[in-house]
Structures are given as structure tokens and as C-alpha cells.
Amino acid sequence: MTLAAQHVRSLTSSQARKRADGLLARIYRHRADYLYIAPALGVMLLVIAYPIAYTFYLSFFSTPPSLAMSEKIFVGFENYTRILAARSFHEVTLNTAIWTVASTFFAFVLGFGAAIVLNREFIGRGLLRGILLVPYVISAVAASYVWRWIYHSDFGVIGAVAMQIGLTDRPINFLDNVDWVLPSLIVVNVWKEFPFAMIMMLAGLQTVPDQLLRAAQVDGAGVWQRFWHVTFPHLKGVTLITVLLLFVANLNHFTIPWIMTGGGPAGASEIWITAIYQLAFGRIQFGLASAYSVILFLAMIVIGYFYVRALTRGDDRRDA
């Protein structure tokens, strides 16, 4: 028998076996494979699956501020109704929406712009890319303090420059002003995140086939036409993933708002995450905070569904 024939035979027989076997038999045959992932799954169950399940469970209880978990009282959906009815919930939700959408939008636009510029060959491109990536790596804590200093009401450099060039006649109190605080935080967040969008989109841009662009050029397509009809359709997949990842990161972002304002002044920069933290570890209301987390969690599942779909598209094709 030739090698090819052998190969065909083993293929068909393995397919036939796969169809004939039950799931249990297949699991049994692959039992050695599971050893490789067992440690990872063990850790994941302990520190991920259990916490999620426990959060759901805890969201139906009223918990004593003493944190004595044996004294909790079952309250059904009361935690949920209390949160959803609170006026502050609607304000916080509005802030969260503004924070998440604006941060994602500006970080993406800026990052994509940077990627387009860096996609051209020029001397020092690697160095420039390195410098532009730094905000993304430095710690959010350090970044928050620097920006607090930059925004400082008396000695902040932005306020001083704005006064020197005559934009304003007295220092702006960026972080203590209800109207200024959220946009000011968004600027910091965009500063921190645009490099992420930049690397993702740059990687995407490098997969656009040159021949296609040249062919379009020969056909007389201008810069914008080439971008719109050739480059952009090619970037759909990576754009979707980048935007989703940014969106999720922003919805989950804690450090910058917490260190810079702690949700203040008067709740003007309070978002879901900081509100949950405040409820749990400021007011020691684990039950309420858990219900709040579950609401966030459900929002995440909807986004997660699209995320996994975006990610699996390529994988399916390869497996087929």
C-alpha cells in the first residue's frame, strides 16, 4: 500500500470512528490530553468559576457589614430592585456610557491615525513606535499621579499654559469641577490606551496586500478611494476585535478614575466599577455590590458573545 493510500484509509477510518463513538468514549480516548490542561483548569475553577458563581449567589443576600458571611439573610431580588431604582444608578450608568464610548472612540481614532502614519517606511520609525507605546506600558497608578499633577488646580502645567496663551484668566480646576472632570479623565484614559489601538491596527495594516493597493492605484483610485475600498475592508476583523477589547477594558477600568478622583466631585466621575468598589469595600455592602456586579456581568456576556464570534471566525476556517 502506498503512503498516500494509507493516509486516506486512516483518515476515513478516524472519521468513521469519530461518528460511531459516543462522547464519553472520545473523552476517554483523549484522556491523556486533559492532563496538559488540568493544572490550568484547576486554577481557573478555583479563582474564576467559583468567584463568578459566588457573586451570583451573594447577590440574593443581605450581608452584615461585619463581613461575617454566616449571618447573611436571603432577600431574593431586593438588591437588584434597590440598585435599579436608585437615582444614582442612572447617573452612574450615564457616566459609564460616556466614559466607555468616548474613551473607546478617541483611543481608536487616535491609534488608527498613528498606525496609518507609522505604516509608511521612514527613518526612526521603530524609535517613534517605541516612544508612542510607552504610555501603554507604564503603570496606571504612576500615570494617574502624573496627570493629577498636570491637572493640579494651583500648580498644574495645563492651567498655566492656558493662562499664558490667554485662553482663560484664572486656573481651571479640572478635577474638582463637575463639568470638567469626566472629559479630563477620558483624556488620560485615551493617552493610556491609544497605543494599544495603534499596535493592533498597525499589525492589521501590514496584512493588506500591496498588489491590491497598486492595482487600485493603476486603475486611478486616489488616496481616499484606495483607503476606503481596499484597506478598510481588509481591516474589518482587526477593527472589530480592537474596538471590542477597548470597549471591555474601558468598561472595566478602575485605577485611573479611582486614584484621580475616587468618583468625585459629587459623583460626577463615578462609573460602574468605582461604584461597585465603593459599595463593597467602602460601605461593606457585599450583597448589594454583588448584585451590581451581576448587572455588569450580564452586560459583559452580551459583549463577550460578539467578542468570541469575532475571534472564532478565523479559527473555524482553519479547522475546516
Place this chain on the structure above:
Amino acid sequence: MSTAIATVPTAGRRQTGARGWTITGWIFLVLLLLFAFLPMLWMLLTSVKTQFGALQYPPAWIPTEVTFEQYHRLLSPTNDVGHEFLGYLWNSVWISAATTVLSVMIAVPAAYAFSRFRFPGRKWLFFSVLFRNMFPAVVFLMPLFVMMRFLGLVNTQASLILTYLTFGLPLSIWLLKGFYDNIPIQLEQAARIDGATRFQAFMLVVMPLSAPGIVATAIYSFITAWNEYVYALTFLNDKSKLTLPVGLQRFFTEYATNWPGLMAASFIMSVPVVLMFLILQKYFVRALTEGAVKS
């Protein structure tokens, strides 16, 4: 003849368009560089000012008097402030290192299995691993806090290492799987035909090829653990056990007006990760974008 006439003006227009685009591009790039770089420059410039110099109005871009006093204070172990700060630094170093080693050790076999084997439930399990990235740390904080109390781990650094695996592992598994996917399976098959066992084929063929991937993954884990704030804030209360991000906050509240000191501490904290990142940028960027651009 007619085609020639038609082509010339088009080419001319295209060139003008291209030149205009370049100028806009350069202006954009310069503004972007300023935006990205000035805050960090300001951090550095403030850290070498005297406290008096930092509170000058209007602020001076170039410090009138340069001093390394803050760095000296932070980095000398005999000084009270330095002693405290170096303690935080050391805690951050070893906690991040321990997290990195553990998550890479657990992630390597898992990622390899997800990349190579076709066991039932493979996809389902892989995406449940990925799902972790969807959830905010704060959601895990309460149940883990309760769990750590039950295990008697609150206020121990072990609780942090265990917790850091929640994001270290999924990330490592995802990144490493991307690297393994790119190593042709034929290389292993060839080794197997030459008589190597599956384990030998893995150690002798796959491991060397995936070394850059492992390095990138390790660095990514290290940086995330190094920068982590919210768990460290919640799980630890002993001053001597804190990591840098939380230590920095104590620093800020205790020495509220010492902005040069805070900036110097932030700068010292940023240097290791920025250096690590810049040196291994190529692998790092590849690890980050691996998988994302496949489709």
C-alpha cells in the same frame, strides 16, 4: 494619444494628494508624540526639581535648580523613606516574578494542548479561558476576598500571587497558543518518525522554536503583575507587605505636598517595565497582535 492626455492630469492630482497627505501626516505625528511624551517628560522634570521649585508659578519647563535629592532619599536603605520604598520595590519584584514563573509553567502545557490536540470540548474550554478577560477585577474581588479569608490568606502576599494567576494564566494561554499554532506540526512529526517520544519532540523541537513566545508571554505577565493595583489595595494592609502601586498611594497621602518625591517614585516604578518592554518590543508586539489579525 487620448489615453496619454487622460493619464497626465490624473497622475498630477495624485501626487498633490499624496504630498498633502504627508504634511498632514507629519503634523499629526508631531502632535501625537507631544501628547504621548510630554506627561512623561513632565514626570521626569518635576522629579528633579526642589520642592520649592515644583510649587513655582507659573511652572518652569526647565528646572531652575536640578537636584537628585528625591532619588537619593528613595533609593538609600538607611533613610526611613528609602527603607519603606525599597521594601515596596522588593515586594513588587518577587511577587511579579513568582506570578510569571507560575503562570508560564501552567500555561505552556495547556496552550500546547489547545494548539495541538483535538480532545472533545477543546474549543469550549479555550473560550471559557478567554472569557476571563471580559470580567473586571472588581467583580472577582469580593468572592476572592471571602475565599482568602476562609483560607486564612488575607494580608498575605500568597493571596496576590494566586489572584494574579486569574489574569496571568488566560493571557499566557492565549498568547502561547498563538505561537504554537505558527510552528508547523510537521517538524514534530519528523522528530517522532526519527524516534523521539512526544515529550522529547516537544522539548527538543517545539520549545526552542517557541522560546521568543515564552519570553514575550513572561514579560507580559510580569508587567501586568507589576502594575496591578486593585487586588493589592484590597488584600494587603500591612505596610511592610505592600507592592509599589499601593505603596505609592501611602506615599502620596503621607507626604501630600511632596510632588517631586511622588514623581521620582513613579519614575523609578516605570523604568524597569518600560526598559523591558522597549528591549523586547518586537516579540511583545507580536504576542499582543498574534491571533487578532489572523482572520
